[in-house]
Amino acid sequence: MNDIIHLLPDSVANQIAAGEVVQRPSSIIKEMVENSIDAGAKNVKVLVTDGGKTNVQVIDDGKGMSETDARLSFERHATSKIQKASDLFNLTTMGFRGEALASIAAVAQVELKTRRKEDELGTMIQISGSKIEKQEPVACPAGSNFSVQNLFYNVPARRKFLKSNQTELTNVVADFQRIVLVHPEISFTLYNNGVEMYNLPGASVRQRIIDVFGKKINADLLPIEVETSLVSISGYVGKPESSKKKGAHQYFFVNGRYMRHPYFHSAVMKAYENLMPVGEHVSYFIYFAVDASSIDVNVHPTKTEIKFDNEQPIWQVLSAAVRETIGRFCNVPMIDFDVEGKPDIPVMGTMTSIPHQPKLAPSTYNPFKSENAQPYSRSNGWEKLYGKYSTHGLQNDEQGTEEHVLPSSVGLDGNLFDGGALKGAGVLNGTDVWEGTDIPEEVNLQGSIWNEITVEKGASSMPFDVSVQKFQYKGRYIILPCTHGIMVVNQHRAHVRVLFDQNMQCINSGNRPSQKELFPIVVQFEKDDCIVLEDLMDDISSLGFDLSNLGGGSYSVNGIPTGLEGIDISALLHDMIVSAKEKTNDIRRDAQEALALTMAENAAIVYGQVLSTVEMEHLLQDLFSTKTPARTPDGKLIYTIIEDKTLNDFF
Numbered sequence: 001m002n003d004i005i006h007l008l009p010d011s012v013a014n015q016i017a018a019g020e021v022v023q024r025p026s027s028i029i030k031e032m033v034e035n036s037i038d039a040g041a042k043n044v045k046v047l048v049t050d051g052g053k054t055n056v057q058v059i060d061d062g063k064g065m066s067e068t069d070a071r072l073s074f075e076r077h078a079t080s081k082i083q084k085a086s087d088l089f090n091l092t093t094m095g096f097r098g099e100a101l102a103s104i105a106a107v108a109q110v111e112l113k114t115r116r117k118e119d120e121l122g123t124m125i126q127i128s129g130s131k132i133e134k135q136e137p138v139a140c141p142a143g144s145n146f147s148v149q150n151l152f153y154n155v156p157a158r159r160k161f162l163k164s165n166q167t168e169l170t171n172v173v174a175d176f177q178r179i180v181l182v183h184p185e186i187s188f189t190l191y192n193n194g195v196e197m198y199n200l201p202g203a204s205v206r207q208r209i210i211d212v213f214g215k216k217i218n219a220d221l222l223p224i225e226v227e228t229s230l231v232s233i234s235g236y237v238g239k240p241e242s243s244k245k246k247g248a249h250q251y252f253f254v255n256g257r258y259m260r261h262p263y264f265h266s267a268v269m270k271a272y273e274n275l276m277p278v279g280e281h282v283s284y285f286i287y288f289a290v291d292a293s294s295i296d297v298n299v300h301p302t303k304t305e306i307k308f309d310n311e312q313p314i315w316q317v318l319s320a321a322v323r324e325t326i327g328r329f330c331n332v333p334m335i336d337f338d339v340e341g342k343p344d345i346p347v348m349g350t351m352t353s354i355p356h357q358p359k360l361a362p363s364t365y366n367p368f369k370s371e372n373a374q375p376y377s378r379s380n381g382w383e384k385l386y387g388k389y390s391t392h393g394l395q396n397d398e399q400g401t402e403e404h405v406l407p408s409s410v411g412l413d414g415n416l417f418d419g420g421a422l423k424g425a426g427v428l429n430g431t432d433v434w435e436g437t438d439i440p441e442e443v444n445l446q447g448s449i450w451n452e453i454t455v456e457k458g459a460s461s462m463p464f465d466v467s468v469q470k471f472q473y474k475g476r477y478i479i480l481p482c483t484h485g486i487m488v489v490n491q492h493r494a495h496v497r498v499l500f501d502q503n504m505q506c507i508n509s510g511n512r513p514s515q516k517e518l519f520p521i522v523v524q525f526e527k528d529d530c531i532v533l534e535d536l537m538d539d540i541s542s543l544g545f546d547l548s549n550l551g552g553g554s555y556s557v558n559g560i561p562t563g564l565e566g567i568d569i570s571a572l573l574h575d576m577i578v579s580a581k582e583k584t585n586d587i588r589r590d591a592q593e594a595l596a597l598t599m600a601e602n603a604a605i606v607y608g609q610v611l612s613t614v615e616m617e618h619l620l621q622d623l624f625s626t627k628t629p630a631r632t633p634d635g636k637l638i639y640t641i642i643e644d645k646t647l648n649d650f651f
Helices: 010-021 025-038 067-072 085-089 100-106 165-182 205-213 215-220 262-271 311-329 381-389 491-509 527-535 537-542 569-582 588-603 613-623 644-649
Strands: 043-049 055-060 109-115 122-128 131-138 143-149 187-192 195-200 221-227 232-238 250-254 257-259 284-289 394-396 401-403 455-457 460-462 471-473 477-482 485-490 514-524 546-551 554-561 639-643
Touching: 010 100, 025 043, 025 055, 025 100, 025 143, 025 165, 043 165, 067 122, 100 109, 165 187, 165 195, 165 205, 165 250, 165 257, 165 527, 195 205, 205 215, 205 221, 205 232, 205 284, 215 221, 221 311, 232 311, 250 262, 262 284, 262 311, 284 311, 477 491, 477 613, 485 491, 485 644, 491 537, 491 588, 491 613, 514 546, 514 569, 527 537, 527 569, 537 546, 537 588, 554 569, 569 588, 639 644
Parallel strands: 043 187, 250 284
Antiparallel strands: 043 055, 055 143, 109 122, 109 143, 122 131, 187 195, 221 232, 232 284, 250 257, 394 401, 455 460, 471 477, 477 485, 485 639, 514 554, 546 554
């Protein structure tokens, strides 16, 4: 029998390694810039073409390489960073495995020009698919100049998974930002298709953050600094009032290396507990300095997942440090009991007592009979039943909103829904108002006003009559009878569904009305956001926005879609861009849907907004005219039906 196990050729082995190390153009930039930093470079220039798919070039003024080192640098596991196995557990450099250049050269066409300062001539090497095409002396500046062209040119199956130029450029910028934030002392520049995107001179950490993300972030940064025998923590965290739902900048660095760490993220968020709205996030830039032997950076090929020996105590130190920073720099209301003048808080005397005085009902009291009972008549029946609750609602002093609710005397009280089930009421109880058999048939679930009627409307079948009695509950839900029971509709989500479909129709037709601004708004975007904005400008314009590029990341909003009066346009545009960036499939339709959904969520009626009967009818008609009225575009439930059987089971 023939032997079946054999060694892979070096070219195949390098392509396998490339699958772990080189995932996209941004991976090349990360690996090569880290090598430049390890080489002692003070100035690093990065140039990309077509988001890096056509060309990636990294130029530095580091120490450079000799002819022999330049040739060996492309061999697998060739490195100057470690000499023995124990060095793996005490790493102070960025790259160390010796896989990056070999992996890159296996799936691209690479040209290297490098020279040491003490040498008169440098070395030029050209490699394609792990095969050396040319090597010769060349005149070049001191340092290294790597040019990587046509990534995955020899692996078509891998190249087809690359995304659009805009998406790849977004990833390039993300990796570039992670590197420059942790090395503020080094000067960096980034060019895309010959256009300068970043020009970052050497600066302090705070200034580097401002240079990368704009001057606006400066006012939101709070310094954090703590030093213990276990860990030193420094950096900046955002003010609680600067929190936002999307687009927060959150970075952890350890010993000069970017890392992801959900456990430490929870420590930061714990410090902000009860200081910002639920679901929102705050920016932070936190730098850890620990003993190199206490962490393991060799967990993942990208070296972004790092293990700590003492995670739990570091978690406690981090959370305490963030809380201290927030307390020191933010004006959090508090009562200081250590001052000489005691706060004027009224207290009851020690001898004061309040006697218990039970309130007894008269022996003649009949809870099922009203003293002012009157026979019911159709002319005043519903007014008698609802009284002030019917059309004008109750004034909610705490939330400042009016709510259309029914009093507990008619059964649909505040405990109507508990854990998804109907509680405390099922049939409207009118016996507190009408005696005996004088209860109107409209008040009973079996009466004419609760009839089961199905009406065809648009693309969907509405299981209710548009003229049927309906009411708003807690400014949040619309409740009405339907074919099989009681329908409960989430008013905000229903409006989101309607507006989303309208927005998508406008994008497809490109004719949404726009309202010109008398005083144009100027909105500032970060440079990576500008990439997305320019790519989506046609879609944004089709929604009714009129934007003009003023340069430097500033845009003038000259017109907005009709119906967006009173909405923070700057926040809306930023949310739309963040949503578009989060779409990883890179299908233009996904980006369009992200824009349409973000705008719908911002423009939809809010919880607590009082609706008239006519408004509720129109909303329900529009909802059931859509193709998918049961769910929002992001899959959230819009309405549910409490069936008659469920109601009957309570009685």
